[in-house]
Amino acid sequence: MLDMMVVGAGYVGLAAAVAVKQAAPHLNIEVVEAAPAHVWEKDERASAIITAASKMLDVLGVWDDILVHSQPINRMIVTDSRTSDPVRPVFLTFDGEIEEGKPFAHMVPNVEMVRALRGAAERLGIAIRHGLSATAFTTTNTSTTVTLSDGSTIETKLLVACDGVRSKLRDMAGIRTVNWQYGQSGIVTTVAHxxxxxxxxxxxxxxxxxxxxxxxxxxxxxLVWTERTDDAERLIASDDLIFEDELQRRFGHKLGELTVVGGRKAFPLGLTLSRAFVAPRFALAGDAAHGIHPISGQGLNLGFKDVAALAETIVEADRLGLDIGSLNVLERYQSWRRFDTFRMGVTTDVLNRLFSNDITPIRIARDFGLGLVERMPKLKDFFITQAAGTGAEGNPKLLAGEQI
Incomplete structure (x- = not known):
């Protein structure tokens, strides 16, 4: 019987398995992934990794491998304008460093992040089963039995669902969500300039x-380019000349001529918040627990915060001789993460509604607010430490760069 089974071999699923196995090597952990073995190598996207998450990845022994492929964010600029405006006034700027020599975030190619985490899982002896999905599970007082798509079954003390925002395991567990769509899609692509x-x-x-x-x-x-869904679909279907022309209008000319060097994809945007993060012998993490608007760049980092809290909960319970799959143990993880996730979901929802419109009184008010923050250094410092994940009290140990 397994101690922990993780469904989903993305960044969050792999990080959860590695974090627990590193701190408790005697636990038997496996990862199940529905996608083929090498599909992750085709991911052309990149993600912003905040300071707290990079500290966790450093403790897990993968940050140095990731860092050589990353780009530090040295400065952040915020503007508010119409596409047709000839000039885009800067309302707010943030210096990228939260302390000497440490930027608040790095941009990391997703493929390099997964490569490093898979390497860590391999070194720790964590088996990753590809091409299999979980089709059902049943729970008793002592274990959960998971049925896989090939008809086989696996018994585990704890099942961790990291299977994305449309999590089938979440539905099987009977966990309801708060969910709505924004009528927007995020176009993701990479450009050279x-x-x-x-x-x-x-x-x-x-x-x-x-x-x-x-x-x-x-x-x-x-680029993460938000458009109304029908416009996004039109842009994705357009030829390269039209796409690059529309892109240049939004990007501006300060970096010269642009060339699209990656594929272009559009993803529907919405808010999904799970009403519960746990059930007996079952836990949600990452997008399976929450999907938020990318306006703050915090989606993946929320998932890494889940990993840090879940791993610490499991490892400390195991050291005390407790049942790591019991609801009493898992409720500590839920209480640790649910409020923070709800707060971030509400924040991104309000920001998107506030800024994704062209109503003149609202525009005037929000630009006044941005200008006010720009003139208050202490408030700016507070926002940047919150964005970096270093300003929260009671963070899990991994987010502070400490071993569990």
Whole structure:
């Protein structure tokens, strides 16, 4: 019988398995992944990794491998304008360092992050079963039996669902969600540009939604471009000339001519918050527990916070001789993470509704607010430490760079 079975071999699932196994090597852990073995190598996206998450990845022994492929964010610029405006005034800027030599975030290619976490899992002896999905599970007082798509069954003390925002395991567990769609889609692509970005990230608030420019190594940038869903579908289906022309209008000309160097995909945007994070012998983590708007760049980092809290909960319970799958143990994880997740979900929802419109009185009020924050250094410092994940009290040990 397994001690812990993780369904989903993405960043969160792998990190959860590695974090627990590293701190408690005697626990028997396996990961099940529905996708084929090498599909992750085709992921062209990149993610912002905040300071707290990078500290955790450092403790897990993978940050050095990730860091060589990353781009530090040295500065953040926020503008608010219309697409047709000839000038985009800067309302708010943040210096990227939260302490000497440490930026608040790094941009990391997803493929390198998964590669490093898979390497750690392999070194720790964690088996990853590919091409299998969980089709059902039944729970008793002592274990959970999971049925896989090939008809086989696995018995485990704890089942951890990291199977995405449309989690089938969450539905099987009977956990309900708060859910709505924004009528927006996020277009994700990568561009090269003539002039260096110097590690500057920009977020342009446009009437259809935020347009984020995030620096990558080798003079490239990752884009998260929010549009109304019907417009996003039209842009994805358009030829390269039309797509790049629309892109340049939003990106601006400060970095010169742009060239799209990655594929382009659109993802529907919405808010999904699980009403519970746990059930007997069952826990949700990552997007299976919460899906938020990318306006704050915190989605993946919320998942890593889940990992840190869940791993500490499991390992400390095991050291005390407790049953790691019992509801009493798992409720500590839920209480640790549910409020923070709810707060971030509400924050991103309000920000998206506030900035994704062209109503003049609202525009005037929000620009006044941005300008006010710009003139208050202590408030800016507070926001940047919160964004970096270093300002919260009671963080799990891994997020502080400490071993469990």
């Amino acid at each position: 003539e002039r260096p970005h110097e590690g500057v990230a920009e977020e342009h608030f446009l009437p259809s939604g935020p347009f984020a420019i995030l620096p990558l190594p080798n003079n490239r940038s990752s």
